[in-house]
Amino acid sequence: MSPTAHPSAAIVTEDHSALIAKLTDAIGAAYVQTDPADMAGRLVEDRGLYTGTAIALLRPGSTDEVATCVRLCAAAGVAIVPQGGNTGLVGGGVADGGVILTTDRLNRIRSVDATNATMTVDAGCILANIQQAADDADALFPLSLASEGSCQIGGNLATNAGGTAVLRYGNMRDLVLGLEVVLPDGRVLNDLNGLRKNNTGYDLRNLFIGAEGTLGIITAAVLKLFPKPVTRATALVACDGPDAALALYARMRAQNADTLSTFEYVERMALQMVLDHAPGCTDPMAEAHPAYCLIELTSANAADTLDARMETALEAAFEAGEIHDAVIGASEAQKDALWALREHLSESQKPEGASIKHDVSVPVSRVADFITTAKAACLAHMPDLRPCPFGHFGDGNLHFNLSRPVTMDDATFLAEYPTFNRIVHDIVHQMDGSISAEHGIGQVKRAELRRYKDPVALELMQQLKSALDPANIMNPGKVL
Secondary structure (H helix, E strand, O other): OOOOOOOOOOOOOHHHHHHHHHHHHHHOHHHEEOOHHHHHHHOEOOOOOOEOEOOEEEOOOOHHHHHHHHHHHHHHOOOEEEEOOOOOOOOOOOOEOOEEEEOOOOOOEEEEEOOOOEEEEEOOOEHHHHHHHHHHOOEEOOOOOOOOOOOEHHHHHHOOOOOOOHHHHOOHHHHEEEEEEEOOOOOEEEEOOOOOOOOOOOOOHHHHOOOOOOOOEEEEEEEEOEEOOOEEEEEEEEEOOHHHHHHHHHHHHHHHOOOEEEEEEEEHHHHHHHHHHOOOOOOOOOOOOOEEEEEEEEEOOOOOOHHHHHHHHHHHHHHOOOOOEEEEOOOHHHHHHHHHHHHOHHHHHHHHOOEEOOEEEOOHHHHHHHHHHHHHHHHHHOOOOEEEEEEEHHHOEEEEEEEOOOOOOHHHHHOOHHHHHHHHHHHHHHOOOEOOOOOOOOOOOHHHHHHHOOHHHHHHHHHHHHHHOOOOOEOOOOOO
């Protein structure tokens, strides 16, 4: 399987017919799909870089049915690829034979405990539906992603998703208290507790968060809820580049740490793509600027005067020469319009041709240095390249995307993927950063992981994998 692979027909052979029959008896014929046409959408990675094969697509409807499917596959020695909404970006959910087990039928909100500020949900719940259920309970579940209308919470957990609110609330790992997991032998780990203090041995929960389905299948989770913000101030601020943005971030954090929930960075080239390709998006400023910061303050206290706090901080930034212009949303519609400029970034790159994407993180103090250094190094290799760095500046996570030169074809540009990986990832490593901030390792970064990860850490990861999944049937070929 490779980024240039073509769809392959998934054929149930005689070797697997007995397993298919048992699976059909276990969960019903309607939920065991073997027709290639029925599986086609589940065999292709979201960006189209990988196309896989599978002998069947399984859609169990309960934890018990997931466990039964796993036991049957384990007995037959058939690999299992867990899959949620199939919105991953590193090939982690693409099968290379074996079965795909999707959690889309595990979609119940099991319970909401308002006093404990928790919600227990099935792994197949769509993120947007969880957000809405929290809102209905007058609470907030803060994870927010571009794919929130289709991604599932189990996948968010398996990749330790981040998103735009990490600065205030943390990654997915910080938003969960307990898990239910089907292990590679079919046993069920029941750790669905809502405890904020539980010092009874190893933290098994965190083994499975970020493991990309290589150690087991998450089937349910206890999520943290937060007070629902009732007021917000949203601003788009123009500046000269990453150094000015870093100074502005330090100012905002010092003056508004209790309410600062978002600090996103976008350079002009990336914003221009949104203005060119995203319907309804317009430039809120009269002049173009080198870079922009999207800043949001939120509070659960209606008496908080967030617009005034935003204005005070930005006035000081003007006086210090850190920013050139600013637009503060005066209505909810205007605030949403400012957010749309950030939310359409990834989709707006597609009409501009192929892009080479890097999801990296460095210490916040090094973010500006990284952007400047990495851009210069990439342009030295390909002067007509169009760098489009953007992302979660306040937590050190950047999507360092590279759009192909206008005159270059996609295939020629994508052939440079290994070269640009080496340029960018070497700089990340030199700055004590990570080659994967929130997208995971999957297949795309397996070799890179071995190049940069501490060898002792890699050895421990392999020992954990061997201990929990000695037959290597759970999402093989991913991460390790």
